[in-house]
Amino acid sequence: MTTSAILEDVFRWRRDVRHFRPEPVAEATLDELLQVASMAPSVGLSEPWRFMRVDSPTRRDAVRGIFARSQADALAERESEDAAAYARLKLAGLDDAPHHIAVFSVEDPIQGRGLGRRTMPETTVWSTVMAIHTFWLAAAARGIGVGWVSILEPEAVRQALESPASWRFIAYLCVGYPSERHDTPELERLGWEQRQSACREWVRR
């Protein structure tokens, strides 16, 4: 297989995983994923990402509580039919995943000397998003699943994890070996939404 075919295979099997087997990932492998994530592009070479392992049962419980509240609020706002469909989805692997990793972005990094972010300051956070995506792909290439939980109140998570004030909360990742492997998104399999992007053509100017 060519490099591009292998890469596409990684893209195809990189899913948002919500069902995990209980056995942990080896510490050396997790360290490797952290290293590989650091190869992501960043604006001005600012490398603003910060990865936090959340191991304390108390803090994990706090995050589960925040998820449950955000989830209940989201459900309450939906119309009845939509709410029924929403209620059928499993949206996070927070109970099963052996590893919890919170990702933050330094708000105004000194590293990078401000290059490239004067007119588009969001590029700093976007660099962190690409580091998360890099981590996710590196995990997928090793048969490890990642689920990105975004149904959370960022400020509540920051408090529960006592993160530095200069860090912005970006993502909460559930990490572990998936209990099933799929090359299609779970939201598509459960009938929530269909992918349409592959049929879209270039806009031209």
Add this chain to the structure above:
Amino acid sequence: MTTSAILEDVFRWRRDVRHFRPEPVAEATLDELLQVASMAPSVGLSEPWRFMRVDSPTRRDAVRGIFARSQADALAERESEDAAAYARLKLAGLDDAPHHIAVFSVEDPIQGRGLGRRTMPETTVWSTVMAIHTFWLAAAARGIGVGWVSILEPEAVRQALESPASWRFIAYLCVGYPSERHDTPELERLGWEQRQSACREWVRR
């Protein structure tokens, strides 16, 4: 080589390219990159990314003008020593690159039915950022270079490209075959900044 080693090779050689050879990339290959980008993850399966080919010489000139102004403003704000270092950098391949691609994000997509973006609405834009990163990696795997230009006023670009009002401007990409290949960032080679992230350890809670 294992899949993860091949993937890391793609990460290592995926650089922000600012020096391009003039020959174009085959249309079929560009279409392939667009297809592969659509495999990116997206919040609620919303696929909010929109890719625009900018071929009109007039519009390309307009974007170059916006870059030149943003660049001059950035230079004027820097202290003398810093300004001299900044002035030595080549920050965009807008003159040489055979292809210009602007990327936008639909602000409030219907697709995805709002799932996962209630408390963290930025996850929509972040999905588009991951599609850009996917495009970039797919290009790198084919020996094609991408340079992300962010020294631009988003509103001025939107006007120059007459993009729909509901789309947010995210990135302007220069695309083509690189005139040199490097496994280190240009900003590091030119002494602007050093990478530090690979030495960073987990934060623990």
